[in-house]
Amino acid sequence: MSLNMRQSAGFWKRTPAHTPSVVAAAFTGGGSDTPDDADSAFDIPRSLSAAAPAAAILPETKPEVSQAAASESQSEQADIPAERPHADPADPTETKFAQTLSSPHTDLTQLRKLSWKGIPPAHRATTWRILLGYAPLSLTRRPPTLQRKRKEYFDLRDQTFARGTAALDAKLWHQITIDVPRTAPDLPMFRLPLVQRSLERLLYCWAARHPASGYVQGINDLATPFYHVFLAEHPANALQDVVDDAEADGFWCLTRLLDSIHDNYTHAQPGIQRALVKMRSLVARIDSRLAEHLAAEGVEFLQFAFRWINCLLVREVSLQCCVRMWDTYLAEEDQGFARFHIYVCAALLLKWSKQLREMDFAQIMMFLQRPPSLAWENKDVEVLLAEAYMYKCLYDESPSHYAASDRP
Secondary structure (H helix, E strand, O other), X not given: OOOOHHHOHHHOOEEOOOOOHHHHHHHOOOOOOOOOOOOOOOOOOOOOOOOOOOXXXXXXXXXXXXXXXXXXXXXXXXXXXXXXXXXXXXXXXXXXXXHHHHOOEOOHHHHHHHHHOOOOHHHHXXXXXXXXXXXXXXXXXXXXXXXXXXXXXXXXXXXXXXXXXXXXXXXXXXXXXXXXXXXXXXOHHHHOHHHHHHHHHHHHHHHHHOOOOOEEOOHHHXXXXXXXXXXXXXXXXXXXXXXXXXXXXXXXXXXXXXXXXXXXXXXXXXXXXXXXXXXXHHHHHHOXXXXXXXXXXXXXXXXXXXXXXXXXXXXXXXXXXXXXXXXXXHHOHHHHHHHHHHHHHHHHHHHOHHHHOOOOHHHHHXXXXXXXXXXOOHHHHHHHHHHHHHHHHHHOOOHHHHOOOOOO
16 A cells, blocks of 8 residues: 555655855856766654754854863763774784775675674774765775865855854754754754754755755654764774764765665655555465564554664664664675665564563553664674664565555
8 A cells, every 4th residue: 555655744744945145156066077076764753852952053163162061071071082092913804804995995795795794893983984985986085075075065165054053954954953952952963953963964865955855753763873984983082083974974974874865855755655565465475474463553654663764773782882873884885874774673573573472552552652773782782783684685576575666
């Protein structure tokens, strides 16, 4: 049955973006068709509170932090490593990553193969940049490319905020300033004003550059793994000096990720519709008893899996587990977030088949809104990924699975 996402307005909220003239000017004729250039979620609704105070006007240089904010920053950085993670030369996996990344021209196939089973923290940031196509495979070209792309983002950001927040699209900016303080509230790093202002700028610049989709609640959650990974490259006491680079890298990498699932954000969100239908079909083939029980209780996949698809399970597992999951998604080339994720979502639901079949509608919905996976560790995610891979091998491109499910 077709899912009419427009009639499901109670489950999501979209904020259209209008590209400011300064943003359009920043990118007119400025793009490149080389692999080094970035090409050009959502939740069941939460009651909207009063608008958050507007952020300070973006400075042309790195934002200043008051003594009080600096003190707060130092006391709330429990989730930022005290030191940059170092590779263990005795670990064969770390050695393989180091050799692959330090070669004159990185072997992308080898890097994907290594990354599928998890990326060591010391090599994760560089590996993510390469797998997303943001950083080049050439070792010598990597530093100047990152420098150029960061400057390109800083120029865009400075032009976008040149006249202060009062000149921005009011509706878009209002929604972003509401969502950012609610982003990963359990993680101290995302309560820091310095990081919150950075995330606000990133989200606004992304939405302004993508008016066809605009900003959707939940995209803020998808930016959090990038901040976690790119800030982890540096010790916590260097946060003020490196947050700009993390913001720029996060912008380009988020752009690459969202480009791979672009249909999830365009009008009527056809990508989500297809994913939900495929997930429902997959669950029915693997566990018909569970599928029948959900149907009998009136549970629609839209009611719980909408967020799973759009927020990429960021809210269903810890940030650490999410980062581990994304290691594998990125290793799956362009299909990780678009296709393999559907198998992961199905595998997640199937894990609780026995419990769910003993619940009624209300119990099922409460269970799936705060699933046991919130307490998982990396080893649990790795089992989930292995199960999803097994389902993918068994059912991917299966005529009976996809022939009827490619239609919304």
